[in-house]
Amino acid sequence: MVINEKIEKALAVLPDKPGVYLMHDITGRIIYVGKAKNLHNRVHSYFRASGRHSAKVAAMTSHVDDIETIMTDSEIEALILECNLIKKYRPRYNIMLRDDKTYPYLKITLQDEFPRMYITRHVTRDGARYYGPYPDVGALRSTMRLLRSLFPVRQCRNMNVDRPCLQYHIKRCLAPCTGKVSKAEYDGQVQAICLVMDGKTQELRRFLKEKMQEAAENLEFEKAARYRDQLKDLVRLDENQKAVLEGGEMDVVGYAADAYTVCLQIFFVRGGKLVGRKDFMMLNEGDDERDVVSAFLKQYYSKDDVFVPKEILLPELPEAADQELFTQWLSRRAEHKVSLLAPRRGDKAKLLQLACDNAHKLIEEKVRKGKLQMESDEEAAEDLQHAIGAEKPLARMDCFDISHNQGSETVASMVVFRYGAPSKKDYRHYKLLSTEGKPDDFKSMQEVVYRRYKDYEDLPDLIIIDGGKGQLSSSLKVIRGLGIDVQVIGLAKREEEIFLEGRSDSILLEKTSPALHVIQHIRDEAHRFAITYHRKRLRKHNLVSILDQIGGIGPKRRQALWKAFASLDAMRNASEEELASVDGMTAPLARRLYEFLHGDVVKKTDMLATK
Numbered sequence: 001m002v003i004n005e006k007i008e009k010a011l012a013v014l015p016d017k018p019g020v021y022l023m024h025d026i027t028g029r030i031i032y033v034g035k036a037k038n039l040h041n042r043v044h045s046y047f048r049a050s051g052r053h054s055a056k057v058a059a060m061t062s063h064v065d066d067i068e069t070i071m072t073d074s075e076i077e078a079l080i081l082e083c084n085l086i087k088k089y090r091p092r093y094n095i096m097l098r099d100d101k102t103y104p105y106l107k108i109t110l111q112d113e114f115p116r117m118y119i120t121r122h123v124t125r126d127g128a129r130y131y132g133p134y135p136d137v138g139a140l141r142s143t144m145r146l147l148r149s150l151f152p153v154r155q156c157r158n159m160n161v162d163r164p165c166l167q168y169h170i171k172r173c174l175a176p177c178t179g180k181v182s183k184a185e186y187d188g189q190v191q192a193i194c195l196v197m198d199g200k201t202q203e204l205r206r207f208l209k210e211k212m213q214e215a216a217e218n219l220e221f222e223k224a225a226r227y228r229d230q231l232k233d234l235v236r237l238d239e240n241q242k243a244v245l246e247g248g249e250m251d252v253v254g255y256a257a258d259a260y261t262v263c264l265q266i267f268f269v270r271g272g273k274l275v276g277r278k279d280f281m282m283l284n285e286g287d288d289e290r291d292v293v294s295a296f297l298k299q300y301y302s303k304d305d306v307f308v309p310k311e312i313l314l315p316e317l318p319e320a321a322d323q324e325l326f327t328q329w330l331s332r333r334a335e336h337k338v339s340l341l342a343p344r345r346g347d348k349a350k351l352l353q354l355a356c357d358n359a360h361k362l363i364e365e366k367v368r369k370g371k372l373q374m375e376s377d378e379e380a381a382e383d384l385q386h387a388i389g390a391e392k393p394l395a396r397m398d399c400f401d402i403s404h405n406q407g408s409e410t411v412a413s414m415v416v417f418r419y420g421a422p423s424k425k426d427y428r429h430y431k432l433l434s435t436e437g438k439p440d441d442f443k444s445m446q447e448v449v450y451r452r453y454k455d456y457e458d459l460p461d462l463i464i465i466d467g468g469k470g471q472l473s474s475s476l477k478v479i480r481g482l483g484i485d486v487q488v489i490g491l492a493k494r495e496e497e498i499f500l501e502g503r504s505d506s507i508l509l510e511k512t513s514p515a516l517h518v519i520q521h522i523r524d525e526a527h528r529f530a531i532t533y534h535r536k537r538l539r540k541h542n543l544v545s546i547l548d549q550i551g552g553i554g555p556k557r558r559q560a561l562w563k564a565f566a567s568l569d570a571m572r573n574a575s576e577e578e579l580a581s582v583d584g585m586t587a588p589l590a591r592r593l594y595e596f597l598h599g600d601v602v603k604k605t606d607m608l609a610t611k
Contacts, residue, residue, distance in 0.1 A: 003047055010067040011047065014040040018078045019071040020085060023093075026065040029395065032093040035082040037075050037321070043067060056285050060093040076329050083302035090419075092378060095287055095295035097264070097280045104140055105132035108193060113183070114176040115190050116154045119144065125304050131197045132268075134276045147196065148172060150230050151189040200271055205231065248272045250311035252348075253296065254355025258363055260284055264296055265359035267351065269309075279362055294318045297326050297340075301333065308334035313352045317342045377420030380514035387507065387515045388500060390487055392461060395419060398452075399464040400475075401526035402432075402444045403534040410439070411537060412448035413530035416460070417522050428452070429533040441467065442474040450478045459486055464519070466526055468492040472499050491523055550596055557584045572597045 003011075019039045023032040036042030046053075046061050053061070072078045086094050109115045111127030119140060123130050134140040148155070152173050156165065159177040167173035174181035174189070195204045212227035252267040262284045268276040280296070287295075293316050301308055308330055317323050317340055330338040343349040381394045397417045404410035409431075416426035434447045445465060453459070463486055465475045472490030479488055490499035496516060497506035509516040547558045560583045565571040571579070571593075580590035 004065065006066045007047070007064065010069070011044060014043055014069065015071060016040045017071050018073075018075045019069055020078050020081045022068040022070075022085065022089075023060070023064045023091075024066040024068065025063045027393070027395070028066075030085075030089045030091050031063060032060055032091050033082055033085045033089065035075070035078040037078075039069055039071070043069070054286055056093065056287065075325055076332075079298070079325055079329055080302075083298045086299060087302065090421075092419075095285075095292055096282060097296060097299050104134055104137050105130045106134070106140060106144060106197065107131075108190065108197075110190070114154060114159065114186055116156075117144065117147070117193065118155075129194065132276050147193055150196075151193050153186070153189055153193070197275075198270055248311070249309045250313055250348075251309050252313045252351050252355045253293065253315065254352065254357070254359040255289055255293065255315040256356055256359035256363055257284055257289070261363055261366075262287075262292060263359040263363050264292070265355050265362065266300075267355050269351070277358075279359065281362075281366070290316045290318060294322060294326075297330075301330060308338060310334075310336060311339050311341055313348055313355075314340060314342050315352065315356060377518070379420075380518035381417075381420035383513060384515035384518055387509060387513070388462075388487070388489055388498065390462060394461045396423075396460040397462045397464060397522060398460040399466065399522045399526040400445060400448055400452075401466040401523075401530040402441050402448070403527075403530035404439055404444070409534060409537040410444055411530060411534045412444060413526050413533060414448070414452060415522060415525045415529055417518070417525075420518050422521075422525060427529055429529065431537065442470055445471050445475050446478045449475050450482070453479065453482055453484055459484060461486070463488040464522060464526075465490045466493075466523055468497070469499050472501070476501060491519060493523075496520065547593075550593060552589045552592065557582075557589075560584050568597075 016038050018035075018037050020033065020035050021039060021043050022030050025031050034042070046057065046064075070081065072081060086096075090096060104119050104121050105123060106117060107120045108117045108129045108131075109127075110129050115128075119137070120130075132140070149172070152167075152171060154173050154176055155167060156173075156177070161177050164175040164178050164180060165173070168175040168180065174186060176183075176186050192204055192207075208227050208231045212224050212231065215221070215224035215227060248269055249271065250269045252269060254265040254267070256263045256265070260283070262282050264280045266278045266280075267274055268278075280300075282292075293314050297312075297318070300306060312330075318326055323340055327338060327340055330340075341348065343352055381397075384390075385392075385394050395418065399415050399417070401413050402410065403413070412430040412432055414428045414430075416423045418426075430448050430451060432444050432447050434443055445467065449463070449465075463475075463479065465471045465488065467490055469490060472488065475490075476488055479486070488501055491497070492499065492506070496519075497508060498519070499506050509519075547553050547561060553561070561571060561579075564582045565574060576587070576590050576594045579585060579593055580587045582590075585593075
């Protein structure tokens with residue numbers, strides 16, 4: 001094994017303390033992050049005789065150019081830091097979980113004074129409570145409808161109203177917006193929903209039965225009938241949930257693998273009932289099952305929005321030292337004791353086997369349907385690099401697209417992919433001014449690339465222009481004129497042709513090529529992002545007056561102008577003095593309005609740009 005001077009210097013000063021090590025390749029990119037109880041011993045082990053290393057470790061160490069270490073006070077602090085760094089850098093040689101699908105959650109907005117519940121696919125730390133994920137959105141909607149009939153909490157977003165809506169009159173809402181229910185009574189309804197979703201229906205059943213009997217004894221028969229109906233519906237809801245254990249709050253992690261793929265299937269058991277599941281797919285790179293399970297624990301349970309149950313059933317436990325470390329870390333996160341178990345007999349072992357069987361079935365189903373993605377994002381980017389003859393890895397790709405409506409509201413989008421995966425925080429959109437009113441995709445593309453790169457230092461490795469030879473040629477004039485030496489390609493939509501600089505013929509990629517998949521993905525993202533912004537601009541344009549575009553004219557002045565002049569033509573035919581005589585107008589503002597109404601397109605665009 002070849003060890004360069006930088007690695008030798010790093011190995012020479014490694015401390016005998018816990019911490020995290022980061023391995024960099026020759027470009028400076030972090031390709032692996034690991035933790036160690038003893039940094040000196042752990043990092044040195046990678047650079048001893050390679051005969052005992054797996055093929056993956058041997059490949060990784062062959063790409064290491066430098067090593068960085070961060071010392072911590074304890075091994076558990078090293079574990080927490082490792083989780084955060086893996087999440088941030090997504091290193092190439094770390095085992096990375098990939099969601100096979102985004103499943104919906106039931107959200108209850110406990111942070112609101114009068115909470116509501118609805119279905120969402122986005123989980124954030126906002127004080128709300130999330131239940132799920134649920135693989136069957138139809139079943140989730142059915143459950144939510146039943147819960148709303150049981151406990152009529154509000155459905156509307158806006159509570160600033162004068163009278164109750166139809167939902168109140170059909171007994172589907174308690175109308176907290178108009179004070180028809182006390183906060184204590186409303187909170188009781190929300191708490192009951194949480195009890196149902198937590199699987200604690202026995203406690204709620206007893207409560208409803210007591211309330212029904214109490215109402216009957218007080219001769220409040222309508223109220224007693226409502227409690228009776230709620231109790232019946234609750235029994236029906238309880239029967240729909242599959243009971244798998246007596247009591248119990250746990251996550252059950254099933255594992256399956258074939259020659260190409262690894263699948264992890266998680267069953268969520270709450271109150272002894274199976275309430276949801278989630279699965280992860282990843283490329284099989286020969287990692288040991290125990291290593292995959294350990295990577296799962298670190299990455300999945302380090303997320304802020306993930307609930308940590310009292311028990312986690314695993315097909316294989318981490319190594320003894322790591323097992324104790326994980327238990328301490330998870331217990332600290334959950335604020336209650338967490339146990340890691342690998343049952344081999346009994347009901348828990350049967351449930352674990354069921355999760356593993358489901359993981360196997362999922363792989364078989366994906367292969368049968370031909371939908372299993374065998375390549376990683378990075379491998380797809382590498383395939384594209386070879387296809388277009390790029391000299392260095394495509395660590396960052398920028399793609400541009402134009403959208404307009406017959407020249408109206410012309411906008412552009414730029415999306416960014418890093419190592420073959422979308423980097424949405426880097427997305428940008430632009431309102432274009434040079435072609436307003438007269439469609440010209442070539443000129444529009446020149447404007448957006450100029451605005452993007454004229455003062456931009458963090459250049460990409462590849463620029464993709466959504467269009468054929470014409471768009472590519474016009475863009476290259478600007479990019480090369482700025483002195484930027486980055487490869488630029490054009491992508492024609494009809495035949496998925498790729499046009500290269502200086503070549504008259506195009507490249508056609510194989511239909512099954514990973515390179516084609518990644519370039520289609522980035523093109524579709526650019527198109528989606530441009531269309532979304534264009535539609536937003538059109539909606540805004542349709543909702544506002546032309547006067548709103550002129551600085552200094554607010555709602556009161558606009559209203560006075562429309563009152564004084566019956567139409568825009570009448571306003572255009574008025575003199576500066578007549579405009580200035582309108583209530584609230586001033587001479588300078590009247591001159592600005594007059595110049596705007598009588599100026600050409602370029603002049604109007606300049607005025608709006610300097611507003």
